Amino acid sequence: MQQLTPMDEIVLTERQAGVLDAVLRLLVEKGDQLTMTAVARRASCSKETLYKWFGDRDGLIAATVRWQASRVRVAPIDRAGLDGATLTARLEEFAVNWLTVISSQTSIALNRVAIGQAAGRQASLGAIVLENGRFAMGRRLKPVLEAGRDAGLLGFDDTEAAFRTFFGLVARDIQIRLLLGDRMDLDPETIRADAVRATRQFLALHGATTTSTGAAGS
Amino acid sequence: MQQLTPMDEIVLTERQAGVLDAVLRLLVEKGDQLTMTAVARRASCSKETLYKWFGDRDGLIAATVRWQASRVRVAPIDRAGLDGATLTARLEEFAVNWLTVISSQTSIALNRVAIGQAAGRQASLGAIVLENGRFAMGRRLKPVLEAGRDAGLLGFDDTEAAFRTFFGLVARDIQIRLLLGDRMDLDPETIRADAVRATRQFLALHGATTTSTGAAGS
DNA sequence: AATGTACCGTACCGTACGGTACGCTTCCCT
DNA sequence: AGGGAAGCGTACCGTACGGTACGGTACATT
Numbered sequence: 001m002q003q004l005t006p007m008d009e010i011v012l013t014e015r016q017a018g019v020l021d022a023v024l025r026l027l028v029e030k031g032d033q034l035t036m037t038a039v040a041r042r043a044s045c046s047k048e049t050l051y052k053w054f055g056d057r058d059g060l061i062a063a064t065v066r067w068q069a070s071r072v073r074v075a076p077i078d079r080a081g082l083d084g085a086t087l088t089a090r091l092e093e094f095a096v097n098w099l100t101v102i103s104s105q106t107s108i109a110l111n112r113v114a115i116g117q118a119a120g121r122q123a124s125l126g127a128i129v130l131e132n133g134r135f136a137m138g139r140r141l142k143p144v145l146e147a148g149r150d151a152g153l154l155g156f157d158d159t160e161a162a163f164r165t166f167f168g169l170v171a172r173d174i175q176i177r178l179l180l181g182d183r184m185d186l187d188p189e190t191i192r193a194d195a196v197r198a199t200r201q202f203l204a205l206h207g208a209t210t211t212s213t214g215a216a217g218s
Numbered sequence: 219m220q221q222l223t224p225m226d227e228i229v230l231t232e233r234q235a236g237v238l239d240a241v242l243r244l245l246v247e248k249g250d251q252l253t254m255t256a257v258a259r260r261a262s263c264s265k266e267t268l269y270k271w272f273g274d275r276d277g278l279i280a281a282t283v284r285w286q287a288s289r290v291r292v293a294p295i296d297r298a299g300l301d302g303a304t305l306t307a308r309l310e311e312f313a314v315n316w317l318t319v320i321s322s323q324t325s326i327a328l329n330r331v332a333i334g335q336a337a338g339r340q341a342s343l344g345a346i347v348l349e350n351g352r353f354a355m356g357r358r359l360k361p362v363l364e365a366g367r368d369a370g371l372l373g374f375d376d377t378e379a380a381f382r383t384f385f386g387l388v389a390r391d392i393q394i395r396l397l398l399g400d401r402m403d404l405d406p407e408t409i410r411a412d413a414v415r416a417t418r419q420f421l422a423l424h425g426a427t428t429t430s431t432g433a434a435g436s
Numbered sequence: 437a438a439t440g441t442a443c444c445g446t447a448c449c450g451t452a453c454g455g456t457a458c459g460c461t462t463c464c465c466t
Numbered sequence: 467a468g469g470g471a472a473g474c475g476t477a478c479c480g481t482a483c484g485g486t487a488c489g490g491t492a493c494a495t496t
Binding site: 258262263264265266267270 | 473
Binding site for chain 1: 482483484485486487488
């Protein structure tokens with residue numbers, strides 16, 4: 001996965017951003033059968049302008065995905081001053097953030113269209129979504145995990161493997177169920193509880209101080 | 219999720235099964251832009267017959283999904299004679315089975331089309347896939363988990379929650395990456411190793427004999 | 437004022453595809 | 467043998483939609 005379209009500075013006028021916003025809204029409500037005509041009408045612009053700006057339909061969708069990804073990018077987690085409580089808080093914060101993102105209507109719609117496009121022809125959208133979703137998460141969390149290990153709070157050999165374990169404990173079956181249309185209501189309290197549970201489980205598996213925090217309790 | 223289309227006895231002639239097989243193959247290679255004409259040509263039948271048998275395009279795809287689901291159904295795991303080694307073997311077997319299924323081209327293609335259809339209009343395909351995938355797995359594994367608890371080998375309060383934890387430890391980021399077009403080669407050895415690791419982690423979290431098996435090591 | 441640019445709205449074109457109609461062959465039933 | 471049902475192959479229809487062309491308008495530049 002060799003760093004494709006890493007994070008190109010996206011230069012968009014206000015107007016163009018408005019168009020992509022319309023695409024996003026349409027994608028959420030209409031699913032992937034959004035038409036160029038519908039986009040033009042919703043954004044109050046002409047189809048000709050759409051084609052001039054974005055080339056073709058795939059280009060428009062790709063621009064939308066990239067633009068949304070560039071908006072989601074959050075502040076990096078600082079790895080300074082890591083004690084046990086701080087590490088726990090960082091992990092929980094990360095899990096809350098991640099669960100909030102994947103349960104959002106926008107993320108679901110975008111993942112759906114990327115997956116639909118990944119069937120057959122070029123899977124460029126899938127690569128973009130993966131790069132700005134799953135892999136961006138990995139790049140953000142791994143320094144934290146390694147700082148935790150350096151501080152003697154965590155124990156693992158393979159950072160990637162440790163991250164994937166945490167990923168699994170956080171996401172479980174949630175994303176696939178949402179993508180397949182299962183109605184799960186993830187209110188903030190549920191997300192918070194899930195994040196706490198996942199973090200506790202992760203620390204039970206990889207925490208150096210397994211016995212002290214009482215993490216093994218049900 | 220109120221038991222929709224539970225497992226209708228599917229009555230299909232050999233010929234009809236052959237048609238659905240063609241749909242499946244076409245779905246795998248062509249993605250979701252399979253056309254009725256292509257199906258008819260591949261299956262050497264007329265479009266008129268297709269419509270007579272399956273109603274319309276959605277009916278054809280739904281029949282394909284249901285038929286494939288009915289084929290995948292495996293023998294239930296017996297819960298007799300559970301000692302530690304047997305439980306471990308059961309969990310590993312289950313994990314291997316699950317990973318093998320979700321990494322198969324057929325499963326990926328089917329999930330993709332169901333997800334694509336879940337965007338907008340009725341999400342019936344998504345419900346069918348969910349019912350025969352994720353939820354069928356739960357129904358299969360939960361008796362094993364509860365038998366393990368009854369035998370004093372496992373500890374948990376909520377069977378559903380325990381199953382979802384196991385699910386997360388097994389699947390991690392694999393399914394979403396495959397759906398988005400990431401090329402991961404899951405050879406049998408990798409799957410085996412993943413299954414062993416997930417089982418070991420699950421037992422470390424929920425096993426009654428946490429300290430004895432040395433599961434906490436890297 | 438003249439000219440050019442950007443863009444909106446809409447009409448238009450070509451094609452792909454879902455769905456239907458029809459002629460022909462095969463095979464079963466009696 | 468005669469009649470009907472099943473089904474293959476193909477031609478056909480209607481429509482939806484991607485993409486293009488064009489007239490009209492607002493605004494900037496000179």
